[in-house]
Amino acid sequence: MPKQTFFNLPENKRKTLIEAAEQEFARVPPFEASIANIIKAAGIPRGSFYQYFEDKEDLFSFLLDEKLKERKVYFITLLKKHNGDIVSALMETYHNFLVELPDEEERNFLKNAMLYASNRIENSFSDMFDAEQDKRYFNDIKELIDTSNLNVKDEKDLILIIQIISAVAFHNFVEKSIKKLSDHEAMELFITKMNLIKQGIYKQ
């Protein structure tokens, strides 16, 4: 977590700094991002940076968490829209992520995060069950999911299902990036995979 000093900063200074950091993390993966670039763009001295953050990692985590929070809120909206059908909701989330993210910078930030800090993101869903505020988030989601057509016998199964579809969505995105698939191609593959998971890969 950033230090208190960071949160005490006047609004506009904090915004500028965040904006500069987002630019840098959109430009290159986190491990290549340079603090020097960030402070130059934000116009703050080197020492100040270390007043606000432990290090680059600390800043990156903060930004990533912010973004993921937004995504989670959005996912809840979609879950409602799809009447609790978790796979449909995820498909629209993914579609939106691929083709409707309007901001190039946002897109690249998330792409760099997914490719090079995947461990953090992949567990974004899992983390829900540890942190306190996210326990509430999971409960929200659990309420919304329609389990009547799902093959689950308890809450644990539900968690596993969320993990499975997240893992596949995630993998699909990595595949898209590496093979440079079009949005359409990636979406096709994703849909087929989801169908396989829904009906089961083994014959009954």
Added chain:
Amino acid sequence: MPKQTFFNLPENKRKTLIEAAEQEFARVPPFEASIANIIKAAGIPRGSFYQYFEDKEDLFSFLLDEKLKERKVYFITLLKKHNGDIVSALMETYHNFLVELPDEEERNFLKNAMLYASNRIENSFSDMFDAEQDKRYFNDIKELIDTSNLNVKDEKDLILIIQIISAVAFHNFVEKSIKKLSDHEAMELFITKMNLIKQGIYKQ
């Protein structure tokens, strides 16, 4: 790829260098690994390193590919042992990976790779279909897989299934590492996930 010079090296010098590199990449994730440490441990001058490799990334890729090749060969063995049941074979592969990897260094190398170069590994299976030598590997595998109980209508579906179970295995490992689960706990979760995928997450 390493430069020809590297392959021209006398056996023992090359071994020493590889050993030093593996140690370093087992110690820390690739982006924190230091060339300085590697050359110090290997006892070669700085300039020589750049005779052999483009950069750290080049060396890391080379080592990773070597390791993955070994894993692939092992997977084929298991596929035979399990009479073409791809899920059973993967479960044993995963089990072996968790509890029977004897070498602490090997284990850490792969762990660092999986956590911080996941994009490379996740596509290890996918890559099979691009590179030439790996096309042969996929054909080998395809021959061995028993598709009679699988819900596949063509080769494409089979590829997707391989991707799905790889993605889930991969995610499971990341989860284990981050939440520090025991081998046993991780294995339990994995088995349940595989069963969900086999029978389908939706009621028929």
Added chain:
DNA sequence: ATTGACAAGTGACATTGTGTCATATAGTAT
């Protein structure tokens, strides 16, 4: 208004690491 105490700001600096290059050395074919 002055003081003191604590919070925040600052940039020079030590340290560590990277990739390059000019030069030295070894190997080989003629």
Added chain:
DNA sequence: ATACTATATGACACAATGTCACTTGTCAAT
């Protein structure tokens, strides 16, 4: 012996990180 090519080497230029001693700002108590 010569010329040509491949390899070896470490000093160096450059870039980045994290720290620290010092400065500046804020604000409550007197």
